[in-house]
Amino acid sequence: MPYFNANNKLIERPGNFIITDVCILPYHQFDEDPNLFRQYITDQVLNINIFESLESPFLSGEIQLVDGVNVSSLLPLTGFERIEFKLYTPGEERGYDFSVRSGHPMMITGLRNKTALNDRVQQYTLEFCSMERVKNDQIRVSKAFSGKSEDIVLSVCRDEIETTKNIVIEETKTNAKYVAPRIRPLDVIKYVGKVSESQNFQNAGYLFYETGLGFNFKSYESMFCDKSGAPRPVRAKYSPKIVVKRDKDGNRDIINALQSSSKFVVKSQFNTLRHLKAGTFASRSIRHDLFNKSFSEIDFDYHTHYANENHLEQDYRGENKTDNGVIPFFNYSKGKTISDFKEGTLLFESTTDKIHDSYNFLGRDKVAQKRVSQKAALSSIILEIEVPGFTGISVGEVVHFTCPSFAPVKNPLEKDNDPYLTGRYLISSIRHKIDIKGTKTHAMTIELIKDSYNKSLPEDNLDLFTGQEADDGRIYSQYELDDA
Numbered sequence: 261m262p263y264f265n266a267n268n269k270l271i272e273r274p275g276n277f278i279i280t281d282v283c284i285l286p287y288h289q290f291d292e293d294p295n296l297f298r299q300y301i302t303d304q305v306l307n308i309n310i311f312e313s314l315e316s317p318f319l320s321g322e323i324q325l326v327d328g329v330n331v332s333s334l335l336p337l338t339g340f341e342r343i344e345f346k347l348y349t350p351g352e353e354r355g356y357d358f359s360v361r362s363g364h365p366m367m368i369t370g371l372r373n374k375t376a377l378n379d380r381v382q383q384y385t386l387e388f389c390s391m392e393r394v395k396n397d398q399i400r401v402s403k404a405f406s407g408k409s410e411d412i413v414l415s416v417c418r419d420e421i422e423t424t425k426n427i428v429i430e431e432t433k434t435n436a437k438y439v440a441p442r443i444r445p446l447d448v449i450k451y452v453g454k455v456s457e458s459q460n461f462q463n464a465g466y467l468f469y470e471t472g473l474g475f476n477f478k479s480y481e482s483m484f485c486d487k488s489g490a491p492r493p494v495r496a497k498y499s500p501k502i503v504v505k506r507d508k509d510g511n512r513d514i515i516n517a518l519q520s521s522s523k524f525v526v527k528s529q530f531n532t533l534r535h536l537k538a539g540t541f542a543s544r545s546i547r548h549d550l551f552n553k554s555f556s557e558i559d560f561d562y563h564t565h566y567a568n569e570n571h572l573e574q575d576y577r578g579e580n581k582t583d584n585g586v587i588p589f590f591n592y593s594k595g596k597t598i599s600d601f602k603e604g605t606l607l608f609e610s611t612t613d614k615i616h617d618s619y620n621f622l623g624r625d626k627v628a629q630k631r632v633s634q635k636a637a638l639s640s641i642i643l644e645i646e647v648p649g650f651t652g653i654s655v656g657e658v659v660h661f662t663c664p665s666f667a668p669v670k671n672p673l674e675k676d677n678d679p680y681l682t683g684r685y686l687i688s689s690i691r692h693k694i695d696i697k698g699t700k701t702h703a704m705t706i707e708l709i710k711d712s713y714n715k716s717l718p719e720d721n722l723d724l725f726t727g728q729e730a731d732d733g734r735i736y737s738q739y740e741l742d743d744a
Contacts, residue, residue, distance in 0.1 A: 270351035274517040274648035275701030277694060278348045282308075282323070285342040285365060286335045296360065298344070299335055301325060305696045306383075310347070310356060312471055312655045313689040317446055318393035319356075319470050321366065328381045332371065341368045343388045347694065348651050349702070355651035356472045364425060367391050390470060395421045401440040401448050409434045409456040413449050413468070413477050420445040426474030430466070430482045431459040453477065457627055460487045462568050464627030464634065471654035480634060480711075481570045483656050483686055489570055490578050492658050494684060498645055499662035500524055523646040524663075526681065527707075530586070530640055538636040539605030541587060541598050543629050550612040560629035562599045562637075563589050569634065572658065572684045573712040581716070586640040588717035594726055607632070637711045643685065649694070649702025655687045661708060683714035 282305050283298040290297040310321040323343070325331070335341065342365035348355035357363025370387035377383055401420055405412040409432040417423050434456045440448045446468075453466035461481040468477050485491055500521045535541055545558045567582040575581050583589070592598045607628050643661060653659075663681035685708035693703045 271514045275703060276350050277649060277702035278350055280346040282345040285344055287340050299331060301331060307696055308694040310692040314467055314469050314655050317468050317470060318390040320389040323386045326381060326383050337371055339369055343368055352652040367394050392421045392423050396444055396446045400442045401445055402442045404439045406437040408432055409452050410477060412452050416445045416448050428476045430478045432456045433459045461570060464631035476656060484572050485570045491574050494660040495653050495657045497660040498647055500664060518648050518650055521645045521647050525644045527642040527644055535636055536604055539632045540636040542602045543605040543607055544602040545607045545609050545629055547609045547611040559602045562587055562633060571712040572686060572710050573714050583716045584712045586637050590720045591723040638709045641710045643708040645706050647704050647706060649692055649704050655690055657687050658684055659687060661685050679715040680713045685710045
C-alpha cells in the first residue's frame, strides 16, 4: 500500500488538514427535545491532540478550549458527554471519524487545568477516549472460552466490550480452552495474546491496539512481513531536511515536504543493563509438568534463535539475515559470548498441556523466552521524530528513516548516512497535534523502534578484555585501617 495517493495534490502545504465542526453531545435532553443536542465548540478550540500507541489498546486525546460562554456550566460538563468531529488530511481516505452518523464518537472523561484568562473567559483541557475504554472498566468477565485465540479475542470484543468497529486479526495456531476468572475484558485479551503463537511465524506473543481504522490483534512479525515472510513496503521515507515545497524545476513537491523531519531524537540506541535483566541476550526456563510430575530446564540463546524469526532489516532479496541483530557476536569473556550466561534471567513456566482434551492449555507459557527477548530487543533502538501531519499512517506500520552520520564528509559522492541507524523502523506511537487557532497546521510526533541493524555489527573471536585489567587488588581490614 503506497504512502501517498494521487489525490495528495490537494495538499497545498505540509500540515494541511480538514476538520469538521467539533461538537459536544450531552447525555440529556434540552427543552424536552427528544433529538440529539449538539453544542458546537469549533470556534473555541485552540488545539487537539490524538494519541495512538502499540502499548495502548484504545485511542485517546485531548482538546484545549478557550471558553467565553461557560460551556462547562451551561451543559454542564460532567464527564459523560460525547465529543464529535472528523479529521483528515486533504485527499486522504484514512483519518479519524468520531461522528455519530458514520463513525464512533469519543467519550469525554476529564476536565483539567481550568484557568481564568480574564473576568469572562476561561481556558481548560478536555480529555477523551474510546467508548470501549470506558466499557472495559465497567464489567468483568467470568466465562469459559474455547477455540482459536483470535476467536476468543473476537468474542470479547463483540460480546463483552460490544465494539462495532473494524477488527484486523492475525490467525494463530493456538487452540485453547480458557476460563476467565472474573477479570476485565482487556485482561482476557492480554493474557490470551501473550501466550498465542502465530499461524505463519515462529514468534511469540500478540499485541492488541487501536488506530483510526479500528482494532488490531497482531504479532510483531506480521507487522514486519506479510504471511509469506516478504518485508512489508515502507509507508514513508522520512529524513531530517529543510521542508522544500517545490523541486529544482519549480514544481510543487508535497511528497518530499511531507517526509521532512524537522527534529529527531535518538531516545535509546542500546541499554545493556536493561537487556541483561529482561532476558534479551539469554535466559533459562525452569518448567514443571503437573501431569508427569517432572521438571526440565530450557535455555534461550539470542544468537541461536535470531535466524528463526523475521526482523525489520532483511537483505536485498527480502530474505532474513542472520548477523544483523542488536547484539554483536563476539568473545565476551573467556571464550563465552554474552548469550552464554543463561542464569542471568530465570523464568518459571508450566508445560502441563491437554488438560482440556485436545485443547492447548493457556497456562503453558512455552513461548515466554522468545516473547520477552523479542519485545526487549525492540526497545534497543528508539527514535522520536517531528514530521508534518498525515492521517494516512498508523502505529504498527513500517517506515524508513535516514539518519545523518554526524561525521566529517570524506567523499561528497558517498551517502552521508549513519550505516546503523538508517533503515526500516516500526511505528510504535503517534501523537497528532492539530493547532486550530495559531499556526493552523497538523504535526506529528512519531516514535520509531527497530530490532535489527541495516549493517551488521562487528564480530570477533579474540578476547580483548580478559587479562588486560589490573589484577593486584588487595584485601584490607577496616579495624587495621582505623588503627593506622
